[in-house]
Amino acid sequence: MIALFACMLLLLIGLYAVVTKRNIIRIIIGFSLVEYAVNLFFALVGFKRNGIPPIITELGQSRSNFVDPVPQALVLTAIVIGLATTALMLALAMRIYEKYRTFDITEIRRLKG
Amino acid sequence: MRGMSPIVQVIARLLAGMLFLFGTYVVLHGHLTPGGGFAGGVLIAAAFILMSLAFGSVEQTERNSYTLSSVIESLGGVLFVSLALAGYAAGTFFFQNAAVYGTGTPLKLISGGIILPANIAIGIKVGAGLFAIFLALGASRFVMKD
Amino acid sequence: MTELYVLLAAMLIAALVAIEIRDLLAAAVALGIVGFSVAIMFILLQAPDLAIVQIVVETMTVVFFAAVILRTTNVDGTLPGGFTRSMVFPAAMYGIFGVLFLVAVGRALGALPAFGSPTMLVAGQYIALGLERTGAANVVAAIILDFRGYDTLGEATVLFTAVVGVLTITRRAGRKERLGGGES
Numbered sequence: 001m002i003a004l005f006a007c008m009l010l011l012l013i014g015l016y017a018v019v020t021k022r023n024i025i026r027i028i029i030g031f032s033l034v035e036y037a038v039n040l041f042f043a044l045v046g047f048k049r050n051g052i053p054p055i056i057t058e059l060g061q062s063r064s065n066f067v068d069p070v071p072q073a074l075v076l077t078a079i080v081i082g083l084a085t086t087a088l089m090l091a092l093a094m095r096i097y098e099k100y101r102t103f104d105i106t107e108i109r110r111l112k113g
Numbered sequence: 114m115r116g117m118s119p120i121v122q123v124i125a126r127l128l129a130g131m132l133f134l135f136g137t138y139v140v141l142h143g144h145l146t147p148g149g150g151f152a153g154g155v156l157i158a159a160a161f162i163l164m165s166l167a168f169g170s171v172e173q174t175e176r177n178s179y180t181l182s183s184v185i186e187s188l189g190g191v192l193f194v195s196l197a198l199a200g201y202a203a204g205t206f207f208f209q210n211a212a213v214y215g216t217g218t219p220l221k222l223i224s225g226g227i228i229l230p231a232n233i234a235i236g237i238k239v240g241a242g243l244f245a246i247f248l249a250l251g252a253s254r255f256v257m258k259d
Numbered sequence: 260m261t262e263l264y265v266l267l268a269a270m271l272i273a274a275l276v277a278i279e280i281r282d283l284l285a286a287a288v289a290l291g292i293v294g295f296s297v298a299i300m301f302i303l304l305q306a307p308d309l310a311i312v313q314i315v316v317e318t319m320t321v322v323f324f325a326a327v328i329l330r331t332t333n334v335d336g337t338l339p340g341g342f343t344r345s346m347v348f349p350a351a352m353y354g355i356f357g358v359l360f361l362v363a364v365g366r367a368l369g370a371l372p373a374f375g376s377p378t379m380l381v382a383g384q385y386i387a388l389g390l391e392r393t394g395a396a397n398v399v400a401a402i403i404l405d406f407r408g409y410d411t412l413g414e415a416t417v418l419f420t421a422v423v424g425v426l427t428i429t430r431r432a433g434r435k436e437r438l439g440g441g442e443s
Contacts, residue, residue, distance in 0.1 A: 001374055006267040008364045010274055010293075012357050017278040020349050025283050025328065029290055032320060033274055036297050039313075043304050049375035053305045054398040055147060056390055063386050066398070067305045068377045070385065073402040075309055077414035080151050080239065083316045084421035087246045090327045091428040094250065097331045139311070144395035147307035149403070155315040162322065183426060190419055197412065224394040228404045231411075238415060242422040243319060249429045251326045 003044055011037035024093045024103045028086065035082040039075045046071035117167050125167035132160035140236035144224065150232040154239025161244045182245035189238030196230055263303055270296040282334070287324035291317060308399050 014037060017030025046068035054069040093103070100108050117125075133156075139146075140153030223229070270293050277289035294317025301310040372378050385402055395401040403411050 001368065003263060003267060004368055004374060005361070005364070006271060008361065009271060012360065013271070013274045013278065016353055016357075019353060021278065023283075025324075026278055026286065029277055029286055029324075032290055033277070033293065036293060039309075040297050040300065043301055043306055043309060044374070045371065046306075046377055047304045047375060048377060048379075051305050053147065053307050054386065055307075056396040056398065059390075066382075066386055068379050068382045069398045069402055070382045072306050072309055072399050073407060074410070075306075076149075076151060076312060076399065076403060077410060079309070079312050079316050080155070081414060081417050081421075083243075083320055084246075084418050086320055087250065087323055088421050088424050088428075090323055091250060091425045094327050094331065095428055103332070144397050144400045147397065147399075148311055149308065149397070149400050152308070152311040152315060155312065155319060159315060159319065162319075183422060186419070186422060190415055193415055194412070197408065224396075226394060226405075228393065228395050228400060231404050231408075232400070235411070235415065239418065242418055245422055246425050247319075247323065247326070249425050250323055251330075 004041065007037050007041045007044060010040070022104055022106060024096065024105060027105075028089045028093060031089065032082070032086055035078075035086075039078055039082070042071040042075045042078075117169070122167050125163050129160045129164045132156055132163065136160060136236075136240070140232055141229070142222070143232040144228045145222070150235030151239055153232075154236040155243060157236065157240035158243035158247070161240075162247050165248075182241045182248065186238050186241035186245060189234050189236075189241060193231060193234040193238065196227055196234060199227070260303075263300060266296045266300050266303070270300075283328050283332075284325065287321055287328060290324065291321040294318075294320065308397075 011034055014030045014033030017033065018027050021027055021030065048065070048067045050065065051067035052065050054066040054072070056063070096108060097103060102108065136153045136156030136159075138153075139148035139156060140150055143149030143153065273289045273292040273296065277286045277293065280286050280289065294313065298310050298313040298317065301307075301313055385406055386398055389398045389401045390396065393401040393405045395405070
């Protein structure tokens, strides 16, 4: 239970960076933290005490002790998608720096056009 | 970026070869050991990125080479969708697995029906796509750093 | 399970460092520390597939951040020196939101099954039928490529869209500079 709360605390820290900070790179770091927290939450929900990884190594092995494989399957693609969206945000940040010469979002709002 | 010192270049050559081999191993044995298409694809992309960082060719990258990477990535995606459409060719559903190929003997390399070719397609797609993203982020020609 | 709690504490401290430190490159490194802690936690939670993917993806994330930061600037000019008055109101509002969110999370977690004993209604079927129906020994690979193949198709589409997006955004903006104001 404490582990699940700590995971939600990481999500709150990342969300704080997205909402409050003024530098674009810090906002992107906040988004990355939120993604890590969500993936970790899924893996925590699927955990089984004294479980073994869900891989069959020999035929006739007892499968009753596997941890839950469905959250792992969902998180596997989510991790790679998180990388792709972070790369997209970084490309946009680089374009903004090229045009406005600053990463400060209040400056960018004032220098319109 | 001018490339790094000769020590780094020698080590990078050895390491990139081993990374590429290990990435291919992880892709091909995705249905037997942990890993699969995504992990192996990212490892293959890491091998290419290491080579291009150590030999300093990031700055002189012409636009053609990241066009080539994105073409290979699209080919990986087309291969994946055509494997899924092969279910139609056998008269059953989209993405049908064992009815098309047969399961093979379990715990050997040739098993799991459509899973092995699908892992290869995803490995190609993810590897080439991430290398194209890195080249675009690192080598696109901006007016920077006055 | 004490390693899990030690890693959680390290992860939270590194996250606080990543959003507060002044140098942007150091913030990217702190993000790398968070990612590695999450990868080791995946190993402790008996998920080796996720650990492999998380380690390499997190390394690539730090490499992408470093590529962008080293090409632009690594000084964050927006942090105020001390603790100014304009920081009090957003922090207080966010604190109230955080407390309410944690109360709601507490009530929601009471409805979930206890930590360490999942119900596994759907997964029971997949584990029992995995080897016979698909022939793959890795149950997670069988799930993402056979039982739930549509999700993998969606992921391939998202990755393709992201690559196309990045290549379009960083494309050189026309030929105006070279031809001196000719065609765009």
